[in-house]
Amino acid sequence: MGPASSAPARILVVDDHPVVRLGIRQMVSTDPGLSVCGEAESAAKALQLATASNADLAIVDLSLEDGTGLGLIRSLRETVPDLKVLVLSMHDEALFAERALRAGAHGYIMKQEAIDGLVHAIHEILAGRRFVSARMSQLILARLGPNALPSGDRLARLTDRELEVFELIGRGLNTAAIADRLGVSIKTIETYRSNIRTKLDLKDATELIRYATTWIEQA
Numbered sequence: 590m591g592p593a594s595s596a597p598a599r600i601l602v603v604d605d606h607p608v609v610r611l612g613i614r615q616m617v618s619t620d621p622g623l624s625v626c627g628e629a630e631s632a633a634k635a636l637q638l639a640t641a642s643n644a645d646l647a648i649v650d651l652s653l654e655d656g657t658g659l660g661l662i663r664s665l666r667e668t669v670p671d672l673k674v675l676v677l678s679m680h681d682e683a684l685f686a687e688r689a690l691r692a693g694a695h696g697y698i699m700k701q702e703a704i705d706g707l708v709h710a711i712h713e714i715l716a717g718r719r720f721v722s723a724r725m726s727q728l729i730l731a732r733l734g735p736n737a738l739p740s741g742d743r744l745a746r747l748t749d750r751e752l753e754v755f756e757l758i759g760r761g762l763n764t765a766a767i768a769d770r771l772g773v774s775i776k777t778i779e780t781y782r783s784n785i786r787t788k789l790d791l792k793d794a795t796e797l798i799r800y801a802t803t804w805i806e807q808a
Contacts, residue, residue: 595622597621597622597623597624598622598623598624598645598646598711598715599624599626599642599643599644599645599646600617600623600624600625600626600644600645600646600647600648600711601625601626601627601628601629601635601638601639601642601644601646601647601648601672602614602617602625602627602628602629602647602648603628603629603630603632603635603647603648603649603650603653603658603661604630604648604649604650604653604677605630605631605650605652605653605654606650607630609650609700610628610630612703613625613648613677613703613707614628616703616704616707616708617707617708617711619708620708620711622712623708623711626642626643626644627641627642627644630653630654631653631654631655631656632653632655632656632657632658632660632661632664633655633656635647635649635653635661635665636661636664636665636668639665639668639669639672640668640669644669644672645672645673645715646672646673646674646675646711646714646715647665647672647673647674647675648675648676648677648707648711649661649662649665649674649675649676649677649694650676650677650678651676651678651680651685651689652678652679652680652756652760655770656770656771657753657756657757658676658678658689659688659689659692659749659752659753660753660771662674662676662689662692662693662694663692663693665693666692666693673695673714673715674693674694674695674696675694675695675696675697675698675710675711675714675720676689676694676696676697676698677698677699677700677703677707678697678698678699678700679699679700679701680699681699682697682698682699682721682722682724682725683725683728684744684745684752685697686721686725688749688752690719690721691749692749695714695719695720696710696713696714696719696720696721697720697721697722697725698710698720698721698722699722702722706722743788743789743790744789744804746788746789747785747788747789750771750781751781751784751785751788753771754767754771754778754781754782754785755785755801755804756801756805757770757771758782758785758797758798758801758802759798759801759802759803759804759805760805761802764778764779764782782794782797785797
């Protein structure tokens with residue numbers, strides 16, 4: 590059956606910025622083989638729509654109003670295992686692409702590359718292939734090589750969970766709010782904060798907040 594006689598692939602858009610969702614919808618609408626079947630600004634709504642909309646692929650931002658994209662990707666993998674996931678993020682792929690793929694995503698594209706590459710990335714994933722940029726492919730291959738060196742980025746020292754906590758600190762959430770957001774105890778978040786300070790060589794909580802806030806502002 591050719592493309593002309595096939596129903597368009599159903600795309601779920603997950604981003605907490607209305608203008609970004611609008612832009613994605615407009616880009617997707619240029620392809621007759623694709624159709625936006627729903628939009629969500631939060632992880633909770635995304636999970637609800639993923640099961641109700643019969644989506645084929647979800648485009649997911651990593652920063653959401655009620656959680657993190659990495660956590661959502663894991664939940665989608667458990668709840669709707671056949672759903673393909675493409676991460677569309679402002680965050681540097683060198684730091685987040687591998688983490689997103691490990692969490693269960695099928696591809697990663699940065700927002701500044703979306704105008705030219707989003708529709709292509711969607712089709713690659715729908716065809717059963719993984720998608721990352723050519724630059725990221727080379728980085729992944731280099732890390733797998735026999736002479737691979739650890740990343741020089743300080744944040745690469747953090748675990749996925751520590752990185753989630755670090756991002757939420759940068760977004761202004763205090764320890765109690767982060768614990769509530771991630772569904773863990775305050776003591777657990779305090780441990781994460783301590784580990785982050787150690788790994789990033791930060792002397793105290795004030796320096797941690799300043800560093801995290803600056804990272805968010807520059808993202």
